[in-house]
Structure formats: C-alpha cells, structure tokens
Amino acid sequence: MENKKEMRNWLDDFGLDHPLVIAGPCSAETEEQVLKIAHELKDTDVSVYRAGIWKPRTRPGMFEGVGAIGLDWLKKVKAETGLLTSTEVANKDHVKLALEADIDILWIGARSTVSPFIVQEIADALSGTDKIVLVKNPVNPDLALWMGGLERLYTADIKKLGAIHRGFSTYDKSKYRNNPEWQIAVEFQNKFPDIPMICDPSHIAGRRDLIFDLSQRALDLNFDGLMIESHWDPDNAWSDAKQQVTPTRLVEIMKELTIRKKTTNEEGYRTELETLREQIDVIDQAILDALGKRMKVAASIGQLKKDNNVAVLQNRRWNEILESMQQEGSQRGLSEDFISRIFKAIHQESINHQEKVING
Ligand code: PEP
Ligand code: MN
Numbered sequence: 001m002e003n004k005k006e007m008r009n010w011l012d013d014f015g016l017d018h019p020l021v022i023a024g025p026c027s028a029e030t031e032e033q034v035l036k037i038a039h040e041l042k043d044t045d046v047s048v049y050r051a052g053i054w055k056p057r058t059r060p061g062m063f064e065g066v067g068a069i070g071l072d073w074l075k076k077v078k079a080e081t082g083l084l085t086s087t088e089v090a091n092k093d094h095v096k097l098a099l100e101a102d103i104d105i106l107w108i109g110a111r112s113t114v115s116p117f118i119v120q121e122i123a124d125a126l127s128g129t130d131k132i133v134l135v136k137n138p139v140n141p142d143l144a145l146w147m148g149g150l151e152r153l154y155t156a157d158i159k160k161l162g163a164i165h166r167g168f169s170t171y172d173k174s175k176y177r178n179n180p181e182w183q184i185a186v187e188f189q190n191k192f193p194d195i196p197m198i199c200d201p202s203h204i205a206g207r208r209d210l211i212f213d214l215s216q217r218a219l220d221l222n223f224d225g226l227m228i229e230s231h232w233d234p235d236n237a238w239s240d241a242k243q244q245v246t247p248t249r250l251v252e253i254m255k256e257l258t259i260r261k262k263t264t265n266e267e268g269y270r271t272e273l274e275t276l277r278e279q280i281d282v283i284d285q286a287i288l289d290a291l292g293k294r295m296k297v298a299a300s301i302g303q304l305k306k307d308n309n310v311a312v313l314q315n316r317r318w319n320e321i322l323e324s325m326q327q328e329g330s331q332r333g334l335s336e337d338f339i340s341r342i343f344k345a346i347h348q349e350s351i352n353h354q355e356k357v358i359n360g
Helices: 005-012 031-041 069-081 092-100 116-126 143-155 182-191 201-205 208-220 247-256 265-307 315-331 336-359
Strands: 020-024 046-050 084-088 105-108 132-136 161-165 197-199 225-229
Touching: 005 161, 020 031, 020 247, 031 046, 031 069, 031 247, 046 069, 069 084, 069 092, 092 116, 105 116, 116 143, 132 143, 143 161, 143 182, 161 182, 182 197, 182 265, 197 208, 201 208, 201 225, 208 225, 208 247, 208 265, 265 336, 315 336
Parallel strands: 020 046, 020 225, 046 084, 084 105, 105 132, 132 161, 161 197, 197 225
Antiparallel strands: none
C-alpha cells in the first residue's frame, strides 16, 4: 500500500487543534443511557461518539449488545448533539445496517482483525462507500495481520482509513488488560506514516486509573487521537465496567493532557526529538523484557541440567549461538565486535542464573 497524504485528509477535515477524541460507552444499553452520555459529551473536545451495538464477547452468556435498534439511538445522538457517530462492525450484515443508519465511522474490532476472511467480507461490503473505517490491532501481537487488515480495505477502494492501538492479549498476567507493546504501534506508524493512529487506552488498561498515563504516552508518541470509553455510571455498565470513566472525568483528563504542538521550527525539532526519545524508551523496555525472559528460560535449563547431572557450560552450543547471532547481526548493520561483547555479557548472566539454580 503506497503512502498517500490523502489518507490523512479525513482527519484534517475535522480542523482540530488537538488530537481527535472519540468517546462514549463500551455498549449502547438503553436509549436513555446513550442519549444521556452523548449530551454530557457534547461541547467538549469530543468530536465522535462511540457505542458498541454488537458486542464480541469472549465467553457466551455475557451481554452481547442491543443490536440494530441501537442504531436508531445513534441517529438521535447525531441529530440532538451534532456529534459524529461510530460503532463496531463484525460482518456484512452489520455493515449494511450501519450504512443504512448513516453511521459516520465504522471500526473493526480486535477479534475480527485476526480473521482475514472476516476483514475481507467487511471490506467487500464497504467497497464504494466513503465512510471512515478504523482497524483495531488484532488481539495477538502480529503487525503483519494488522497491516493486512488495512491493506484489504485500501484495496477495496476505502481510502479514509485509520488504525486503533488497543493493546495485545498475553497469557502472562500484567497490570494491563492488554499489553501495550508500544513498539508494534510505533512500527506501524513508521510503515504507514500517513494512516492516522488512535490509541484506545481503555482496552489497554482494563481499569480506569491507568487511562491518563496511557493517553499521555500515546500523545508523546505522536498519536493522532484517543478513543476512550465513557459512561455516566461506569460501575453499573453492562460491559467493561472497570475501565469506563464518567464524562466529567474524561473532560478532566483531556484538560490535563499535554499536547505537543508542532508550530515553529524549533518546536518541531523538539517534538520530533521527544517522539524519537519515546520510541527509544519503548524499545529499551522491550529489550529489558526480552532479557528478563531469557534469564528465566536459562534458569529452567539450569534446573534440567541439575536434574540430569550435566555441566552448566556447553561450549559447542555457545559457539553456535555466537556465530549465528553475528551473522544475523551483520544483516542488521551490527558489528561483529558489538555482537560478541553483548552476547558474551548475556551468556555470562545466563550462566550465573544457572549456577544459582544448580548450587542454590
Ligand atoms: C470495544 O471497543 O468495546 C471493543 C470490544 O474493543 P476491542 O475490539 O478492542 O476488544
Ligand atoms: Mn469495551
């Protein structure tokens, strides 16, 4: 997919001097709830109202959305507040109904982006419309799958595109519901610099107290917008109760966020530097995580060696690792000397971890 400035035009058309904010409840629950929240969000920095009408749920038996009737409520939102409207579509029937209801922005959810069949079905059903379509990252950390989703839409002649970063599910427990893995979003931006990137801190966090920090980080990484779940009574929301914030809190968050503007050249430089440094921080974090994981595996090998009474140092294996890393390193422009020094240090640390297991 070539990069074309025209892909950003839809965002420029908003004429905002701040990032785009999409907000509204996880799910449309009742007409009253949908309208009440929308009225609280109008006349704020929010430009687009969100509400899930069809909800993809991990386990059956949870609230699966009100269905098509909710589209009428969104129409009322637009008529009464002037906010644009958006909802998730997950198959061609959803697309047909959402287009009939003149919903302005459609998004493809994380559980749909994983399926090329579903994305293609949605792309075919949307072909020829000029709606804005946003693609959430797939639930698994797979950049190609995310890019592929956007490419399928682009090929179906849908040109008003955007990406939503909502984090990635992992088996390991962390403080996040979905690990941000910022480096994947950063890499996406590098590959497709003209596709607006929106952060969904609500689904990354899974809890409302993390939303501010995640939003600030996204802005520091030059994201173009935020999608934040907002409910007038979060604790009693029918889905994602823990992560929603009240409209009042959302307005506070928007006020407190620092937006780095690119006006003067000097400021442009500082913004760019800030962005690059944020990228470095993200990558360093990923390096640390990887090293930590490597040492855990090394310790498990230590246990295995102990159980089988085998020596810690296996020279042949180590020489193979070093040689293949030097080869792969040179393909990435890294010198042999650097690779040798860094892997010797890593190897030594692994041996220390193994010896602790064996002697400890
Ligand atoms: C949602 O936006 O409410 C949703 C279901 O998100 P995701 O597809 O990111 O899980
Ligand atoms: Mn949700």
